[in-house]
Every structure is written in structure tokens, then in C-alpha cells.
Amino acid sequence: MDKIIINGGRTLKGDVSISGSKNAALPILVSALLTDGKCTFHNVPDLRDIRSIIELLAHLGVRVERENNTVTIDASGLNNHEAPYEIVRTMRASILVLCPLVARLKKARVSLPGGCAIGARPINFHLKGLTSLGASIELEHGYVKASAKELIGNEIYFDIPTVTGTENLMMAAVLAKGETKLRNAAREPEVIALADVLTKMGAKIDGVGTSIITIKGVSALKPVTVTIIPDRIETGTFMTAAALTKGDVLIKDCEPEHVGGIILKLKLTGADIRAENNNIRARGADEIESVDIKTLPYPGFPTDMQAQFMVLMSVAKGLSMITETIFENRYIHVSELKRMGADITLSGNSAMVKGVNTLSGAPVMATDLRASASLILAGLSAKGKTEISRVYHLDRGYDAIEKKFKKLGAAIERIKD
Numbered sequence: 407m408d409k410i411i412i413n414g415g416r417t418l419k420g421d422v423s424i425s426g427s428k429n430a431a432l433p434i435l436v437s438a439l440l441t442d443g444k445c446t447f448h449n450v451p452d453l454r455d456i457r458s459i460i461e462l463l464a465h466l467g468v469r470v471e472r473e474n475n476t477v478t479i480d481a482s483g484l485n486n487h488e489a490p491y492e493i494v495r496t497m498r499a500s501i502l503v504l505c506p507l508v509a510r511l512k513k514a515r516v517s518l519p520g521g522c523a524i525g526a527r528p529i530n531f532h533l534k535g536l537t538s539l540g541a542s543i544e545l546e547h548g549y550v551k552a553s554a555k556e557l558i559g560n561e562i563y564f565d566i567p568t569v570t571g572t573e574n575l576m577m578a579a580v581l582a583k584g585e586t587k588l589r590n591a592a593r594e595p596e597v598i599a600l601a602d603v604l605t606k607m608g609a610k611i612d613g614v615g616t617s618i619i620t621i622k623g624v625s626a627l628k629p630v631t632v633t634i635i636p637d638r639i640e641t642g643t644f645m646t647a648a649a650l651t652k653g654d655v656l657i658k659d660c661e662p663e664h665v666g667g668i669i670l671k672l673k674l675t676g677a678d679i680r681a682e683n684n685n686i687r688a689r690g691a692d693e694i695e696s697v698d699i700k701t702l703p704y705p706g707f708p709t710d711m712q713a714q715f716m717v718l719m720s721v722a723k724g725l726s727m728i729t730e731t732i733f734e735n736r737y738i739h740v741s742e743l744k745r746m747g748a749d750i751t752l753s754g755n756s757a758m759v760k761g762v763n764t765l766s767g768a769p770v771m772a773t774d775l776r777a778s779a780s781l782i783l784a785g786l787s788a789k790g791k792t793e794i795s796r797v798y799h800l801d802r803g804y805d806a807i808e809k810k811f812k813k814l815g816a817a818i819e820r821i822k823d
């Protein structure tokens with residue numbers, strides 16, 4: 407397995423371009439299943455999760471071609487309704503094919519995603535929602551088996567706003583008969599991006615970006631050509647890295663509006679963050695102030711930025727309280743950060759972080775994507791050498807992260823196994 411070696415303590419300077427959003431690209435690539443022709447997607451990031459979803463789509467009988475960051479998907483040959491365990495277990499987002507398959511083929515057999523390092527992550531809201539639209543669902547041999555003669559619009563209430571749940575149900579409702587209302591829907595930019603694509607395909611969707619989405623079903627959708635929005639978590643990770651290393655980084659090709667909450671929190675730490683059009687300039691302060699954060703559904707502070715922000719607080723002046731409300735086990739990075747000298751006390755879903763002068767490099771590893779990103783940031787800030795193993799988690803969600811940091815002046819290398 408590859409490793410990343412960092413010699414920390416360098417100030418990051420220069421510019422970096424943000425890649426397309428992983429969590430927008432995944433449902434959008436899947437949405438091609440709803441059409442009977444060739445869709446073209448630009449700005450698709452080169453990530454392991456994207457390769458997994460492409461593998462799954464190809465398995466379903468769909469023609470997929472990739473050239474650099476452009477992916478074309480022709481679902482006219484869609485003929486297989488089964489998403490096997492071997493592919494689904496590598497990526498939970500595979501569950502996104504459930505509703506499009508039922509909408510197009512009237513049936514689906516999708517492996518249940520297993521447990522996950524950051525929490526139990528059930529899919530009960532996806533299943534309850536699809537049942538409300540008239541599908542019968544059985545769980546057998548580790549698979550969800552769903553079928554419906556026809557899908558019929560209905561009102562669906564999510565107990566918690568779920569991102570992929572909202573996306574999955576939107577993809578069922580666009581081809582259902584009549585009107586569907588999704589109440590307490592997720593409002594993340596990735597949900598809006600998917601709705602924009604579906605609308606371009608001919609779907610009738612209202613209220614996107616609010617917590618009540620109304621969808622009037624249509625009988626067919628047409629293929630589209632679209633560009634994937636920039637990755638807001640990658641943007642936040644680079645802004646935080648600039649603040650942490652007291653650097654000066656111009657972050658290009660991003661969407662400042664999507665990271666408004668992160669910008670405000672970073673400003674409170676003393677960083678100077680300025681957005682103009684699709685660029686953000688992030689400059690770190692000499693002294694980092696402590697700031698509390700609580701993760702919440704969008705537009706709240708994203709759980710996918712909690713680990714990276716914690717690293718910044720590890721070397722801030724004073725005490726910071728971090729509260730994770732989305733996933734029950736998203737503190738995997740804490741024990742590794744403590745091995746690097748961070749002073750963090752966990753109590754339930756809160757972490758009390760007492761800033762130290764400096765972190766010290768150490769061999770570390772993590773078992774999820776954002777935890778791994780936080781260890782990269784810790785390594786960039788630490789004195790001495792940090793060796794990060796299990797890098798494949800990073801490759802799931804960050805496009806060429808070490809190359810981008812190297813261009814900014816970091817002493818970072820990937821050691822190929």
C-alpha cells in the first residue's frame with residue numbers, strides 16, 4: 407500500500423485549482439441511468455470512488471467512456487438490475503443506483519452497504535421513501551430487492567435531512583406518476599447540483615435548496631451535457647491548510663458561496679480569507695485563535711471538514727469545543743492526532759481541543775477519507791517527519807492531493823508500494 411511522507415513546517419504559498427466535487431459527481435453520473443441516450447459530464451474528478459461508480463454502471467450494461475475529466479454515459483443498453491456486493495462494499499454511495507433502477511427497469515437488487523468507519527449509516531430513509539412511492543421491498547441474503555409496477559408520487563418525510571437519501575428519492579420521483587413532496591430534504595449544494603441536472607433532462611422540480619422539494623413526475627428524460635461543480639470540501643481543506651501553515655494560497659476554480667460557513671469560521675481564527683468570483687485567497691495569521699464548531703446539515707458547518715478544522719484548533723491559542731452531530735463515530739483521527747502531540751479530550755460527541763505550540767511528526771494511519779486528510783494537514787504543520795499509511799482512503803476523495811500540496815511548497819512525497 408502507498409504511503410505519504412511529509413517533512414512538516416513549511417509555509418504554503420502559490421495557487422491551486424480545485425477539482426470537480428466527488429459527492430456531486432457520484433449522483434450525477436448515476437442520474438444518466440434515467441435517460442435512454444448519451445450523457446456527457448465534464449470536470450469529473452479522478453478518484454477511486456468515481457472509478458467504483460463507473461465500474462458499477464458498466465456492470466449494469468451501460469456504456470461508459472472516460473477521457474481525462476470527461477465521462478460519457480450511454481444508458482440505452484441498461485439491462486442488469488443487480489448491484490453486487492463486490493462493488494457496493496467498496497463504496498456506500500452505490501446505493502444511489504437503487505431508485506434510478508426501479509424508475510427505469512421497475513426492479514433492482516442492490517447489495518446492502520455494510521458498516522462504515524464513521525458510523526452505522528443505515529439506509530432506512532431511502533427504503534421507506536421508495537416504499538411510499540409504491541415499491542415493494544424485501545431484504546434477503548444481504549441484498550435489497552425492490553420492485554414496482556409503477557412508481558406513484560407521494561409525500562415523504564425524512565426524520566433527518568439525508569443527502570444521498572434526498573438524491574435517491576428525487577431520482578425515483580422524477581419518473582413517478584403525479585406529485586412527490588420531500589419534506590425535511592437535504593439542502594447541500596450537491597443536492598442542488600443533481601436537481602439542476604435532472605431539470606436539464608426535463609424533470610419538473612421546485613423548492614430545491616429549501617427543505618421542501620416538490621417534484622412532478624414526467625414520462626421520460628432526455629440526455630444532457632453538464633459540468634460538475636467544484637468540490638467544496640477540497641476547497642475548505644486547502645483554505646484550512648493555508649491558515650494552519652501561516653501561508654498565502656490562491657484557491658482557483660472554486661465556488662465561494664458553497665464554503666461561506668467555513669470562511670466565516672476561518673476568519674474568526676484570524677485568517678484573512680477573500681473571495682472574488684471563482685477564486686479565494688487564504689492567508690494565515692501569525693497567531694491562530696480558538697473557535698468552537700458544531701457540525702450540522704448544510705448550511706451548517708460540514709461534518710466532512712470537522713477533522714481538518716480540529717487540526718487547526720490543535721495548534722490554536724486556547725480551548726476550542728468541537729461537536730459532531732452528524733455521525734456517531736467521526737473522531738477516528740483523534741487518537742492519531744494525540745500521537746502527534748495534540749491535546750484533545752473526547753466526551754460523547756464533543757471534543758475539547760487545547761492548543762499546543764506545535765505538533766510533532768509521527769507514523770500515523772486512518773480508516774476514513776476525511777480523517778486521512780486531517781493527518782496530511784497535521785503532517786504539514788508538524789515538526790519533523792510524518793509517515794501516513796493507508797493512503798487509499800485519501801485516493802477515494804482527493805484528486806492528486808500530494809501533487810497539489812507539493813506545488814504549494816510542501817515537502818511531501820508518495821512512496822509507491
Ligand code: EPU
Binds near residue numbers: 528531732733734
Ligand atoms: N441516516 C439514517 N438513515 C438513512 C440515511 C441517513 O439514519 O437512511 C443518518 C446517517 O446515519 C447520518 C445522517 O442521517 O447520521 C445524515 O447522513 P446522510 O444520509 O446525509 O449521509 P450520506 O448521504 O450517506 C453524504 C456524503 C458524506 C457526508 C454526508 C453528510 C456522499 C456520497 N456522501 O453521505 O460524505 O459526510 O452526506 O454531509 O454524498 C465524505 O465525502 O467523506 C462523506 C462521508
